[in-house]
Amino acid sequence: MRNISVIHSGAGEEDIRSMEEIDLDCAWEEKTRRMARAVSDLERIETELLAYQTALDQHAIVGITDRRGVITAVNEPFCRISGYTREELVGKTHAVLNSGVHPKDYFVTMWRTIASGGTWRGEICNRAKCGKLYWVDSTIAPIKGDDGQIKGYLAIRIDVTERKIAEAERAAEIEARTRAETLLRDVIEAIPDGIAAFDADDRLILWNEGFLQTYPKMADGIRLGMSFAEMLHMGVARGQFPQAGNSPGRQKAWIDACMRMHAESGHTFLRDTGDERWVQVRESRSPSGHLVGIRTDITALKRAETLIRKQAERDPLTGLGNRKALAKRLAAAMRARRKDGNCGALFFLDLDNLKQINDTLGHDAGDHLITTLAERLSAYAREGETVARIGGDEFAIVVPRLADMAEAQAYGEDLLATLDAPVRIQGRSVAPRCSIGLALLSEDARTAKEVFKHADIALYQAKARGRGTLCLFDPAMKAELEERRAIADDLAVALLADEIEIALQPKTSFKDGRHTGFEALVRWQRGGEPVPPPLMIAVAEENGLIVALGYRIFDLALATIRNLVDAGLAPGSVAVNVAAMQLRQDDFVTRVLGLLDKHGLPPATLEIEVTEHVLLDGGDDCIAHTLAALRAHGIRVSLDDFGTGYASLTHLKRFPVDCLKVDRSFVRDIAREPDNAILTRTIITLAHSLGMEAVAEGVESVAQYQFLEEQGCDYAQGYLIARPLPRREVAAYLRGFTAPARLRTGSPAARP
Structure with a gap:
């Protein structure tokens, strides 16, 4: 029983020890399991944190600082965007990135927030190592220890540079657009014209002060969004558009017409605003559908236009109508003639001696004569007749009602007599001389322009017939004028083709009969006819x-003299006739001297011949200056056809002349008409008294030659001496020249 108990007792102790061990083992195992779970949780958390870190590194810029703001850690995006390495950043403060963009207060607020434990968020502009600016959206939070105290700060930033740039560009665009709109508004308001714009629905969207001033009667009713039709109705109701009339029907028709023009746009038209002002309206539609209208006040322009129109039809000196007014009246007279069959006429008048009066008495005297004639014409004209001044010395009268051609001619003859009455100017009695061209309003002229042309042709013929006369237009005159134009066309071609020739007529000395020179005379064969x-x-x-023709004659004459000299002959001098237009050329003297130099001839070889009419055409002293310059270079000057014009002793004194040529009209009848003999003797005596020489033209008989020789004339020229010779015959003439035996026999040279 004891063994068993011992055993039992022993077994119980073992059992008891095993249970304790089992309890310990269980507890350990539990701890181990808990630790394993904790480790697993830590590993999971670490994994998650690494994932978060990886995600942040992909999208965020992360930096950690201590409490003082010294950087203790940064991630790769932080280094990448700043351009600094981790080693360069750790241990530094964020001052290394300061861009200077933000004020100091900006960061004071930030530090105050995070130092108190709060979280701060804002946008910061930093400067990278390379100097480039970049923007980050920053969130900064404190890092606290176990004791709750702040140990440092964690900053997470997002790169927003592109967004900030886009925002800046957008802001700049908005600012630019705002400035442009403000400028546009300023410009529109500065424009004095009225400007208004309507949208695609025809609603008013913009207008300026000028628009309101254009329509003062409806200015206070104009509002944003009102339609163009509403504006028209309001304007008509307030009397802004008097042209719309007073009746409802007429007003509606006017508004409808305005709406049609407005809808079509692109029109420019005038509008009476009802207060004696005129507005020009121009409307156009833009591609976007807006219609923009500009209204310009042209009241001053319209008034000036009216005044100009009146002035444009009036001659300022005489107050008579001018050519434009005459054309209107003539056209009306022609319409009336076609309707009632009455005879009418146009008279063209030209004051023949105005230039002479201007040259001798001055332009004030000429103006006085013109105004006097204007008064006489106005007094002579009957009711319904129009008097006009159409040029410097030209007048015209439209007579719409005449019985027949005979009455028209009688009217013109009486008019000549009225105008030719003497006029007192500067204490002198001046007799105006007028020529008149008459054209009937007939079927020969269908337009006013043709009647003008006919009267002008008739006037030309009147002056050609000796001036101071009346000439009725005849269709043959037109044919003659057309022939002259055809001759002019052919002459121009002949000059280009060098088809102009000269003949040389010899001159001899009365003293010893020797040859002294030639006069160059122009020749031209047109279609085989001279x-x-x-x-x-x-x-x-x-x-x-005439200028081109004149230089051609000079060149041919001097070339011929050069050839004769080279042939050992003594041709003497050569005289060339010149016209007033040639002498007015600025380079005339230079070109003549150049031709002498071209042919190697001295100036004394050349003699310039001018007519009395040329001298009378030189009131501006230009011709006198040119002649003096030629004479100063040794070129002689002769006055041709002396005694046939109006040259006076004053002209002989004023112009440098070496020789007077007695016109053939005096020489021809000196043996039969005592007056011609006296005039010829007087001219020769006058020439010698003034230190000049005398040349007689047209000497054809021994009696003429002997008379001229007895009067002491210096040189003879005419068929008794020799006919004008073609250039090819001149050398033979000089080789065979002797003192003419025919002066004894009275046998003249053969006529060409």
Whole structure:
């Protein structure tokens, strides 16, 4: 029983020890399991933290600082965006990244927030190591220890640089647009014109002060969003548009017309605003559908236009109508003639001696004469007749009602007599001389322009017939004028083709009968027929060809003299006629001297011949200056056809002249008409008294030659001496020249 108990007793102790061990083992195992779970949890948390870190490193910029703000840790994105390495950043404060963009107060607020344990969020602009700025959206939170005290700070930042740049660009765009809109508004308000814009629905969206001033009667009713139609109705109701009328029907029609023009846009039209003002309206629609209208106040322009229109039809000196007014009245007279069959007429008048009066008495005297004639014409004209001044010395009268051609001619003759009455100017009695061209309003002229042309042609013929006369237009005159134009066209071609020739007529000395020189005379074969020199020269002067023709004659004459000299002959001098237009050329003297130099001839070889009409055409002293310059270079000057014009002793004193040429009209009848003999003797005596020489033209008989020789004339020129010679015959003439035996026999040279 004891063994069993011992055993039992022993077994009980073992059992008891085993239970304790079992309890310990169980407790250990429990701890082990708990530790394993804790380790597992830590590993899981670590894994999660690593995942968070990885995620943050992918998208966030992370930095940790201590309480003083010294950086203790940064992630790779922090280094990448800042450009600094981790070693360069750790141990530094964020001052290394300060961009200077933010004020100091900005960071004071941040530090105050996080130092008090709060979380701060804001956007910060930093500067990278390379100097480039970048923006980060930053969240900064304190890191606390177990004791609750702040140990440092964790900053998580997101790169928002691109967003900030986009925002800045958008802000700049908005600012630029705002400035542009403000500028546009300022510009629109600065424009004095009225400006208004309507949207695609025809609603008013913009206008300026000028628009309100344009329509003062409806200015206070204009509002944003009102339609164009509403605006028109309001304007009509308030009397802003008087052209709309007073009746409802007329007003509606006017508004409808305005709406159609407004809808079509692109029109420019005038509008009366009802207060004696005119507005020009221009409307156009933009690609976006907006319609913009500009209204310009043109009241001053309209008033000026009215005044100009009145002035444009009035001659300022005489107060008569001008060419434009005459054309209107003539057109009306022609319409009336076609309607009632009455005879009418147009008279063109030209004051023949105005230039002479201007040159001798001055332009004030000429103006006085013009106004006097204007008064006489106005007094002479009957009711319904129109008097006009159409040029410097030209007048016209439209007579719409005449019985027939005979009455028209009688009207013109009486008019000539009225105008020719003397006028007192500067204490002197001046007799105006007028020529008149008359054209009937007939079927020959269908337009006013044709009647003008006919009257002008008739006037031209009146002046050509000796001036101071009346000439009725005849269709043959038109044909003659057309022929002259055809001659002018052919002459221009002939000059280009060098088809102009000259003939040389010799001159001899009365003293010893020797040859002294030639006069160059122009020649031209047109279609195989010779053109009379006077006609050729007249056509050249009328059509601006005289200058070119003159230089051609100079060149041919001097070339011929050069050839004769080179052949061992003594041709003497050569005289060339010149026109007023040639002498007015600025380079005339230079070109003439250049031609002498070209042919190697001295100036004394050349003699310039001018007519009395040329001297009378030189009131501006230009011709006198040119002649003096030629004479100063040794070129002689002769006055041709002396005694046939109006030259006076004053002209002989004023112009440098070496020789007077007695016109052939005096020489021709000196043996039969005592007056011609006296005039010829007087001219020769006058020339010698003034230190000049005298040349007689047209000497054809021994009696003429002997008379001139007895009067002491210096040189003879005419068929008794020799006919004008073609250039090819001149050398033979000089080689065979002797003192003419025909002066004893009275046998003149053969006519060409």
